[in-house]
Amino acid sequence: MTATSRARSRLGLVAGMMLAAAIVTTAVLALSGCAPQAAAGPDAEASASTEPAAELRLGYFANVTHAPALVGLEEGLFADALGDTKLTTQVFNAGPAAIEALSAGAIDATYIGPNPSINTFIQSGGQSAHIVAGAATGGAALVVRDGIDSAADLEGTTLATPQLGNTQDVALRSWLADEGYETDTTGGGDVHITPTENAQTLTLFQQGALDGAWLPEPWVSRLIVDAGAHVLVDEADLWEDGAFPTTVLLVRAEFLAEHPETVQALLEGHLASVAWLDENPDEAPTVINAALEAETGKPLADEVITRALEHVSFSVDPHAETFETLVANGLEAGTQKDGSIDGLFDLRLLNGLLESDGGEPVSAGGLGEE
Structure with a gap:
């Protein structure tokens, strides 16, 4: 099988067990004078x-x-x-x-x-x-253009994430803070973060309007293969055993x-x-x-x-x-x-x-x- x-x-068994448990719980609460909400x-x-x-x-x-x-x-x-x-x-x-x-x-x-x-x-x-x-675990990274080889090269750059507050957006902001950079949710700060739809991120990177992006797969690989980006930070390297x-x-x-x-x-x-x-x-x-x-x-x-x-x-x-x-x-x-x-x-x-x-x-x- x-x-x-x-x-x-x-x-059916699960449903029956849940219903039975519900009936018992309700009866106990009633006897104790506690009305269930x-x-x-x-x-x-x-x-x-x-x-x-x-x-x-x-x-x-x-x-x-x-x-x-x-x-x-x-x-x-x-x-x-x-x-x-x-x-x-x-x-x-x-x-x-x-x-x-x-x-x-x-x-x-x-x-x-x-x-x-x-x-x-x-x-x-x-x-x-x-x-x-x-x-799923893994499959997210910060990819950047030529000329950016370390965190020290990021000051004044513009980086994309899929959406403000999404998992990659938070990861990028947290990592930048650890590297000593200030950012804000309106795109200001030492590094400018612009939440952008993934397909548009690829286009803007190809046009030179973005310096990099923290993205999930397959967009990491698309920027690398289709647009010549390289990985600056693999998020797996930031977690114990690479599991996140x-x-x-x-x-x-x-x-x-x-x-x-x-x-x-x-x-x-x-x-x-x-x-x-x-x-x-x-x-x-x-x-x-x-x-x-x-x-x-x-x-x-x-x-x-x-x-x-x-x-x-x-x-x-x-x-x-x-x-x-x-x-x-x-x-x-x-x-x-x-x-x-x-x-x-x-x-x-x-x-x-x-x-x-x-x-x-x-x-x-x-x-x-x-």
Whole structure:
């Protein structure tokens, strides 16, 4: 029996367990004189429907760092796992735009970078969304033009990031601060940071209007192969063992509470996609490229996608142990509010699937349920 069929057979059991737990919890609260309140977080099963959702609206980016989403769609893995639930998708350029859609209820879940996930959680007081799995690590770097060979050469330059407050934007601002440079969120300071859509960044760099950019793959490799840039900072070099989260799977808290079976089915497809990437390295470039072509109208050059995939790893571990550092970086960059991220992770459904298939559970790092 495949991981997909095993997970699907457990949906009814999970729903029943959640409903039973909800009934017991409600009875205990009633006897103690404590009236339960409506909840929007991961413990809201007490008031939630256990029916699968009629539709799941999923966001993702047309980036190699979102390959689990691309493969899951291209290979039909999500559709197989979701069954009768309709899957609709929306493509974003960067995290803040995806968060805006999630907060407005326009999408239910999204593949996204860690920093926008942190931002929405803190700004909502822990009520907006929860990370239910990791997706990708690595695959981000600062690439620059000829003549820039060290941090000392960056004063007065103009660098791009995908969007203000996105994961690469925070990484660049934090790294520049460590190098002694001042920046601000309006493009001022010792180094000018201009948040720019990725495709436009490539064009502006080719025209000489930008000196470099901190980007995710495949845009790092595109600037190198198509525009002659070189890597000044590989973000992997800034983290212990080179492991840092680039993409996680974030689900709207209300949707998670109301439709745990559907979220489990999404995770089932996600696990199948990550497994497919691990088991089919030779086919992966072709499948990912087909998905990228469908979204952008043009496939990547073989050299670009080969290089990009060499710098990205795919895993369902969200590397929760790095998130306190990411919070500190966001505060230093001036792109997020101070606040707690306790409860950001809800890895219970993921770990249930992993353990059922004989795998090791992943850690929430003390920042949520696991």
